[in-house]
Amino acid sequence: MRCKPLAFALSLSLAIGTVSAAEPAKPAKVPSMQEILDASPASDWRTLDPDRTLYLQLPTGRVVIELAKAFAPNHVANISTLATEKYWDGLSVIRSQDNYVVQWGDPTDDDKSQQKKPIGSAKPHLPAEFERKATGLPFVQLKDSDGWAPQVGFVDGFPAARDPKTDTAWLTHCYGMVGAGRDVAADSSDGTSLYVVTGQSPRMLDRNITLVGRVVQGIELLSVLPRGTGPLGFYEKPEQYVPIVSSRLARDVPEKDRTQLQLLRTDSKTFATIVESRRNRRDDWYKRPAGHIDLCNVPLPVRTPKS
């Protein structure tokens, strides 16, 4: 008998599940993630706000980024200015480090001998936005333990952590999270150089660098880029750079050209159901439900609205 490799992972089909390998098989209809989503009310979904949606247009397609204004208001404001003034147009993806990050910005950024692209009316200096006051945030806490933070969960679709002792909250470095590159000084990022996590969540970066948002569509256009052969995965030759066609806020793009997306609300009942269905997989492929889910393993469903 040969194995069928299709069966594991995000099975979209209906499954007749056993509870666990140790218990007797109880045939029970376990809804798949897709079935849970299909049964969700429209009110459990939200539409991306064009004022805080950034497009990164590459030759291969569009990456859609939701900006986290509640956590990094100064960076998001600067990034918005840079996008509106077409700062990134003609700049490049300059780094792809395996199991870590892809980064884009001005290729001459680190070369003091070269003329940098002017940043227009964007601010040359911003405060570090590593964490903020937790009070006032709609923090949906996961019950699961986390090695890096006292509490983890979601705030309006973003993975986040919270420390009740200090009343602080911060965004976390999960796959797809976007941050602002900086120099040694904590407040040396200005939003011109952005990176996205494309590997095992580097949570040691949490509260060490300003996260500004999350890729909600098109991450695979960045994650497959050839790894750079220079130190830290930087490309060594200009011909390796991947050109940025343009980068714009959705609000600056004609409505007909915007990417229409809906995101499952992380404070919805449907989301809670999804989390539990992933914490303990009960379809017939899984023999042992894990009883745990890591913050960065929680899926954040996105869909294209029916037209």
Next chain:
Amino acid sequence: MRCKPLAFALSLSLAIGTVSAAEPAKPAKVPSMQEILDASPASDWRTLDPDRTLYLQLPTGRVVIELAKAFAPNHVANISTLATEKYWDGLSVIRSQDNYVVQWGDPTDDDKSQQKKPIGSAKPHLPAEFERKATGLPFVQLKDSDGWAPQVGFVDGFPAARDPKTDTAWLTHCYGMVGAGRDVAADSSDGTSLYVVTGQSPRMLDRNITLVGRVVQGIELLSVLPRGTGPLGFYEKPEQYVPIVSSRLARDVPEKDRTQLQLLRTDSKTFATIVESRRNRRDDWYKRPAGHIDLCNVPLPVRTPKS
């Protein structure tokens, strides 16, 4: 002032560190990971065993996999037979799912109407090897907590978990780990279809599928492959398949053509120093040491021996 994006991550340069943002800066020479490795004695390194090293030769280069005989003896034996009998030659990488896995094997595996490639003298049926007895294993435990298992650590270079209550141990789904695809039945894998983790560690798969080894070099040849557009990231058209030139045990390759690699012993003092240096980053870029490291964030250093 503009940001320099080079500064974060695996800094190889010497750093003058502050202890944390909350404490006064104490200029202290903090050795980098590279300096720790450079200072290590030769006895802290081991050479790959040609009997349990599998090469996966792609048109773009060679992926080197160390097989985990101690955890999956039956699968490793079958994989060895398949490699020696050239089973994978001319087969393909058939799946690349973003933030999850890349998989290779017989493209016709899931199509009952097609003739499958014969498996020669390999066994058509193997036991599931999800876990084993912990007693007798040289388990080097991390002091860090883990949400998925009572204890985590390393066994001879492989990330692993242990449950002292049941005296069991198992390999864990960290980035680069290689497993044997299976159908719904726990014992339906035969080692012909293999996958490698290329995203956030899917630890919910632990003890649900047989892990057989780990990529120790060349993961970037797999992780950049275009994502498949079919369900679960399977390629939909034969022209999307990436051909496997050959797959061989190192022992079956002339010595001059083998990839010479040394791996840092995970039971060495140098490894313990590396883990602590990554658990609490004290170079001048990091403002807040994390005080924690996740099992799947621990680097497993590999080097090419000086000739």
